[in-house]
Amino acid sequence: MSLVEIAGLEKGYRVGEIDVPVLKGIDLGIDEGEFVALMGPSGCGKSTLMNILGCLDRPSKGRVLLKGQDLSHLSDRNLARIRRDEIGFVFQSFNLIGRMSNLKNVELPMTLKETARGIRRDRARELLESVGLAHRLDYSPSNLSGGERQRVAIARALANDPSIILADEPTGNLDEKSTNEIMDIMYQLNKEGHTIIMVTHDIETTKHCSRVVWMRDGLVQEVTS
Numbered sequence: 001m002s003l004v005e006i007a008g009l010e011k012g013y014r015v016g017e018i019d020v021p022v023l024k025g026i027d028l029g030i031d032e033g034e035f036v037a038l039m040g041p042s043g044c045g046k047s048t049l050m051n052i053l054g055c056l057d058r059p060s061k062g063r064v065l066l067k068g069q070d071l072s073h074l075s076d077r078n079l080a081r082i083r084r085d086e087i088g089f090v091f092q093s094f095n096l097i098g099r100m101s102n103l104k105n106v107e108l109p110m111t112l113k114e115t116a117r118g119i120r121r122d123r124a125r126e127l128l129e130s131v132g133l134a135h136r137l138d139y140s141p142s143n144l145s146g147g148e149r150q151r152v153a154i155a156r157a158l159a160n161d162p163s164i165i166l167a168d169e170p171t172g173n174l175d176e177k178s179t180n181e182i183m184d185i186m187y188q189l190n191k192e193g194h195t196i197i198m199v200t201h202d203i204e205t206t207k208h209c210s211r212v213v214w215m216r217d218g219l220v221q222e223v224t225s
Helices: 046-053 076-086 102-112 117-130 146-157 176-191
Strands: 004-015 018-030 035-039 061-066 087-091 164-168 195-199 211-216 219-224
Touching (some): 018 046, 018 219, 046 061, 046 164, 076 087, 087 146, 117 146
Parallel strands (some): 164 195
């Protein structure tokens, strides 16, 4: 069984009196340990698909199974639990809390899970060290470069040892040097066994991906290895 199974997935939105379809029937399976890139033009449905995979939105039709569990029929409370425990998020805009130190930003998902203070502090230190930021633990994100902020975001995504990492344009705000550094970290995480789904517009960032899923007009157009 795939780690993620998507079958007949549709999503539409009501805009005034008009129903606007965004996803029009997505079928896709993603195995544990894969690194899958989603590519396609703006408006093709990539971000909508990621929001549904991340339990931030619900499909109109079809189903999404994570580890065999159908996400489309879960309560809001159970979806929040899955977001916390099973999914790590990496966003283009980092989404870090500026008034907190980097250490506390990484601790936050574990705080929500009520992990003991000492355990979460040690794990946050370990994760920041693993992305090369042992010397920036007590800094705030506002004192970091874009590449360093994204490293903090990756460490935070790993805090609760998620089943899957969802990365939405993780290099979209970075220069070439920082892009290469972030992708090296992502590739290493995948080599260590982490399952990653990444939305990207940059074909260069897909060179070590298991597969590239090309989307157009709300459908999967092509899958390449």
